[in-house]
Amino acid sequence: MTDIRYLAPRTLDEAVGAFAAAAGAARILAGGTDLLVQMKAGTVSPGLIVDIKKIAEMTTIEETADGGFCIGAAVSGAVLGEHPRFGKVWPGVLEAVNLIGSTQVQGRATAGGNLCNGSPAGDSVPAMIAAGAIVTVQGPKGRRQMSVEAVPAGPGRTNFAPGEILVAFTLPPRPKGSGDAYLRMIPRTEMDIAVVGCGVSLTLEKGICTAARVALGAVAPTVLLVEAAAKALVGTKLDAADLDTAAAACSASCRPIDDKRGTIAYRTKVAGVLLKRTAAIAADRAGKV
């Protein structure tokens, strides 16, 4: 490894300045649970590492006045799990973030790194997309917002412009009667990469589903927002036939790979099965709010 520089700026402006000036040779360091593994494997060798954990805005969780949440890009899974309110409002997002790796990995890994790493199997990404989360990014040309589903461009790639850094996730306020959930299919019970991941967020009014969002992980080059599945749920009582229609929409959206974790046929089928299970949990939570 040759000439790496390490910076831990205290302000976002400094971080953006240094990151942009290094023009592609730099990497942002959040929890490092992907980056350090990739550096060790030699798949990335940055000239500059910009550690964002000393920037206050990146490390805070804020519940906004309207009941939404703003989560800094450098907040670890363990810290998010300790927030007194977040997991009550967004249990599905929290369980997805907390599924990432072991206790040790949770102490470091961030939802921001999970998204920016660009893995189609990143566990927090479908849950964030289902939640309708928006990200704030800042680059040399200033700040902008984009939906989480607009971030991944393909395995290991994002749609950020050169020099842009992910600053925070914003989750919208929750209407009464809303619930969310995330399930992943893995051959083990812990410490594995999703074969399929499914995030569902929905709102029920008098037993009728009035709003829904569905996202699938590990079944295409990027995590997918499956609008057809959401449409199949809205306006229904989530009866078995409605869930079957939504499950079929999930299976139809899959463009998976065949690998040692699962065949194309298996992933496609499991996507539908997981949709039904995840929607049932989300609906149960919605009913209890």
Add this chain to the structure above:
Amino acid sequence: MAKLHVTTTINGDPVEFLCEPHHTMLDVLRGSLGLTGSKEGCGSGDCGACSVTLDGRLVCSCLMLAAEAEGHQIRTIEGMAEGEMLHPLQQKFLEMAALQCGICTPGMLVAAKALLEHNQEPTETEVRYWLAGNLCRCTGYDKIVRAVLETAAEMRGAAR
């Protein structure tokens, strides 16, 4: 290439060291500082043999840059016993034969200590999930889990 100068606290003592920007905390602990209790099983976050705490939070020292220690508190296996007095977990691991080759043991102990600091009455399932990032090739885990549960029970008894 200029080395980085890092000022930190390890097992309660102020420590300064020089490192390269790409050095991990584990590299520095085992290399420059001679604290070889933390082991490198994989170097990729999978095995937990390198477990330490950073400001009280359990982390893999192989997935942390040494430069990140600046201004923080690190605790390693070397800080677990007080002089000759073993920590109750260390004592119980010995009594209940919760180790064989010993490679995973420092990481297991550091992780188990972090668990008991966070949850004094863990269930067996909680112990197993908490330690899921600590791999052991020898024991089959059962003796380790039992030793942790037994220590937790004794420590609660002693606190009463």
